[in-house]
Amino acid sequence: MRQFYVIIAIMERLIVMDTETTGIDPKEGHRIIEVGAVEISKREITTSEFHKYVQPNRNVGDSVNIHGITDKFLINKPQFEQISDDLLTFIDGATLIIHNAPFDLGFLNNELKIIGIKKKIEDLCPVIDTLELSKEQRPGTMHNLDALCRRFGIDTSARTRHGALLDAQILAQVYIAMTGGQSILFNEDENIKAQTSDPLIVSKILENKDNIKVIYANEEEVETHNNYFKN
Template sequence: MRQIVLDTETTGLEPEQGHRVIEIGCVELFNRRPTGRHFHQYLQPDREIDEGAAAVHGITAEFLADKPRFADVADEFLAFVSGAELVIHNAPFDLGFLNAELRRYGHNEPLSAICGVVDSLVLARQMHPGQRNSLDALCKRYGVNNEHRELHGALLDAQILADVYLVMTGGQTSLLADLQADNDPSPTVQTEVSPVHLDPNRPPLRVISASSDEIARHASIIDLISGAAEKGALWH
């Protein structure tokens, strides 16, 4: 399965108020392994950047002055994500901005129509109800190193989220190399990157199946839960 871990940085919080995307970062996974391909682009928003937003990501209007506009990279972005499952932390925020950019470009179909979407924030809240589930909090919980993250950056945050998502959903640890989000103003990057931390040719993990006795005991416990719970046991 092909997955794209995605993050954006923006000029503000509300696309309905005309705020724009100024950075897109995407990291590709295939069958839960990084492929070494990524999409990264800074964008000229043709508007000011809110002071609060600039304090988060540190991107200035001066830095973006010579960058391409979204319309210049839209086709390449769509080709990169099309058909993949997007993994996004707080997906409605990023999708709201990207769909607004696509509509300006004349592409009225939302990203969710051409991609699956997994919201890692929703997933984290289901797994850890009542706890802090920001990306920084998840890094601390799962032991993912984010010490190099002084400011938010779309590519850097996508790389960190990829590590967190793999650990959170499968127990794998730090598979992505530490790719530093650079300030290279060159166009979209889709290149080979540093090797992953673990040998990609290592043998597959050993799968230990439950014994028939363990399955029977599990079923009996579920039956007890189902009888005691008002709505039954979800595991049925």
């Protein structure tokens, strides 16, 4: 399994993304049936969103019990190839925030491969895995999305089932709460470059490290972060 790391740093544009699928492994022929993404800019969740249901060319099977998306509902939905250009345009130039990134990226990259696109999502965008970020912040605790919402007091009453857009919206709130100690960073001019110091854990896949932009926190930022999570 590929190993993902995370970083807390100044980001000009963040896209929080989630997917729903017909199963857990694209190698077994499972496909994406929903993609949801929301934008964070200057630590504010904006109204800019991407949301598409996708016809997977196979039955959803038992996964319907997780997300509630039926075969009948998906009959006239576009195939991934029909939404791929819009999706890639939406995430272009952004850093992606995904919970358990290897899962979603595995499916997204499989879909790109099926339609003949050789590049992977992580070749195009840096990736922050909030699952790994949570493990770094609070080792030994639970790290699923529900647990993080309880930890940070985020309302999940609308989340009766998994849904890509709703989960992305909730994860955006979680990420802002997780990185609350970094809020002072976003008051700086967005054109100021981060100073290089001892790195926090970097969001990247090891084998693609040369393709991913790495932003380091300076000593003051690291101290602020550490002090925040002592409370």
